[in-house]
Amino acid sequence: MASVEEDSPTFFPSDASDIDHSFTSSASSTSFATTVSGRSSLSLPSFSSSSALRALPHRSSDPHWSAVRAASNLSPDGALHLRHLRLLRHLGSGNLARVFHCRLRGFDASSSSAADFALKVVDLDAVARAGGEPTKDAVDGGRLSHVRTEARVLAELDHPFLPTLYARLDASHYACFLIDYCPGGDLHSVLRRSPGHRLPPNAVRFYAAEVLLALEYLHALGFVYRDLKPENVLLRADGHVMLSDFDLCFQSNVTPALLRQRSLRRRQKRPSTLSRRTCCFGGAQTSGDSDEEEDEEVEFVAEPEAAYSRACVGTHEYLAPEVVNGNGHGNGVDWWAFGVFVYELLYGRTPFKGGSKEATLRNILTQELRFPNVVPAAGDDVAAAKDLISRLLVRDPQRRMGCARGAAEIKRHPFFEGIQWPLIRCARPPVVFSPAGGAQKRAAKEGRGKQQRWWGKWKWSSWNRTTKSIAANSNRGIKLVLGLKKKTKEKDGK
Structure with missing residues (x-):
């Protein structure tokens, strides 16, 4: 790029x-x-x-x-x-x-x-x-x-x-x-320094969840963002995200509503004898017999459904089909871009990228969504991520996930299952690259003791072994913070 x-x-x-x-x-x-x-x-x-x-x-x-x-x-x-x-x-x-x-x-x-x-x-x-x-x-x-x-x-x-x-x-x-x-740089720099230019599913879920909350807030104010991409997602000193660049936004009226949503909730029949651990990513883990019961939840929805614009602005790889064809667009362009964003974090490239801008725009309108044969990791997380991306990258905005109920609908997707959304700002970021080549500090010392009880272990599988070997390679000048108790030390001459 x-x-x-x-x-x-x-x-x-x-x-x-x-x-x-x-x-x-x-x-x-x-x-x-x-x-x-x-x-x-x-x-x-x-x-x-x-x-x-x-x-x-x-x-x-x-x-x-x-x-x-x-x-x-x-x-x-x-x-x-x-x-x-x-x-x-x-x-x-x-x-x-x-x-x-x-x-x-x-x-x-x-x-x-x-x-x-x-x-x-x-x-x-x-x-x-x-x-x-x-x-x-x-x-x-x-x-x-x-x-x-x-x-x-x-x-x-x-x-x-x-x-x-x-x-x-x-x-x-x-x-x-x-x-x-934001001293941590941007997610585009993180991807460039990552193995295969992509992140493991758990890291994708973390960053996508925080970006989702930022988009939800913007939409609640009536702003359609129109410029989501890894370059505009900055990393604060504690590793959490911060969106930037709002000059392409446009505003529309919003009518907040409380909607009732029926869902199945797992009910514990026998208390577990194992210790319980509460985490922002994963919830309380228990064992023992359980069954499901129907539950009713109240959702807050504030989505600028009436937003409308005919301006062709944005980044070509992230443009929604309705922007490319010039038929006018609304809030759905952000949810299309969110799908492209998750795809790029997971696979290291955007789904419709062609040999030129014209080819990319043509692919956005006509090419079928495909996923690379080499997946970053096996398991349910990747399958759930693929399903989320497929529901977001729907060319018809009326059928695209998020266009009607916004982030409230996307939060319920299995890819984000187990996230305790009010506590996400206390979660420990999965991996942080310092743009200067040194190890980036995890979080501010102040308040760290209170946050510790919400932090869980990140399951990295083969990613953990790969990143350790990269951290030991001084030629690339990269230090990784992997959530380990032992801190890495920068070498002389960095």
């Missing part, structure tokens, strides 16, 4: 004395928080504008907010400015936006990670020059509407798997947005 990047103008004016230029902003040896897409999007990325910011309820206790307030108090006007930030390195570039790792001045690197942020910078003049003809979804200014869209999305997000907008900073014709820094 060759990277595509247009020449971008130099960011920040020459008179911006409050910017620390003690780094090379035009080159980056590794991929961190945001990377240039390995597959070019059909619409240029841009970023947001925002009104006054405030800490929303879910993330209000995040120490990053305290750091921002402490830095703001040092300013005579009580506001955060660019001079309060020290730029450390260039993380990645898009066509018109760049992302930098920055730290609040006055905070030592070893004292607190709460002072580390990502700064997304957009040249508004370049956006206006490259705007071209407005699309039917952007009659108010072409690509400038994507800037406004991402601003609106970021201002409303308050979710553990979605970024927080901490501040809006402006300098000359540049707009700068302070958001979460």
Whole structure:
């Protein structure tokens, strides 16, 4: 997957004395928080504008907010400015936006990670020059509407798997947005460093489950994402995911509803004499005779079913058939992309990839869904994953899983059986690759004792043996964190 990047103008004016230029902003040896897409999007990325910011309820206790307030108090006007930030390195570039790792001045690197942020910078003049003809979804200014869209999305997000907008900073014709820094890179980098460029089923299930919750939240707000791909799934310091890039979103009305769902629940007839273990992935494990009884569950469904757009935007390998044929699309494009996403994590490639963009688009419309003969592992997990993918990659949106009941329907699929969804943020990530080649820390030390009781063992089978051998190979510069008690140590010269 060759990277595509247009020449971008130099960011920040020459008179911006409050910017620390003690780094090379035009080159980056590794991929961190945001990377240039390995597959070019059909619409240029841009970023947001925002009104006054405030800490929303879910993330209000995040120490990053305290750091921002402490830095703001040092300013005579009580506001955060660019001079309060020290730029450390260039993380990645898009066509018109760049992302930098920055730290609040006055905070030592070893004292607190709460002072580390990502700064997304957009040249508004370049956006206006490259705007071209407005699309039917952007009659108010072409690509400038994507800037406004991402601003609106970021201002409303308050979710553990979605970024927080901490501040809006402006300098000359540049707009700068302070958001979460994700040192773990992106899932596309993880795949490139994985054996066979794919992940084991349990790791696929973990990442897919967290992405599913992020999509569910976006849809509950009425936003259709339209840009799901591994490049846009970042990894936080603790290994959990965070979606990025919301400039291709569009919004529709949502009517929340509580729906009753009948299901079969296994009932234990005789208590087990074995110890019980509770885990976010697998639930309580018991033994003994059991039978099934019918149970009624109440589901919360908030899906933008009335969403409609005719814009052809997105990444060509992830485009749904209704986008390719130009007949108009709605919320179903995200669930098609989710199926492609699970397929790529499991098999290391997208299902309809052809020799060219035109061939890929033609395959999306006509080619039958096929699964490679060499499966990553044998067992029920792979069979369930194939069934999930088959139900998501249905060309008719009316019959596609998720289009009517959204994530609530997908959560019930056997591939996600046993997941205790409210506890997933406490689960231990299966494997984390550091983009710089070192071992990535598993989770923050704070609160680790509380989370430990929800962590279960990941069954890696042959994957465990394979990754151990790779970790021992220093030539590739890769260290793996496999959930073992013994920590790996980086070798000298990394």
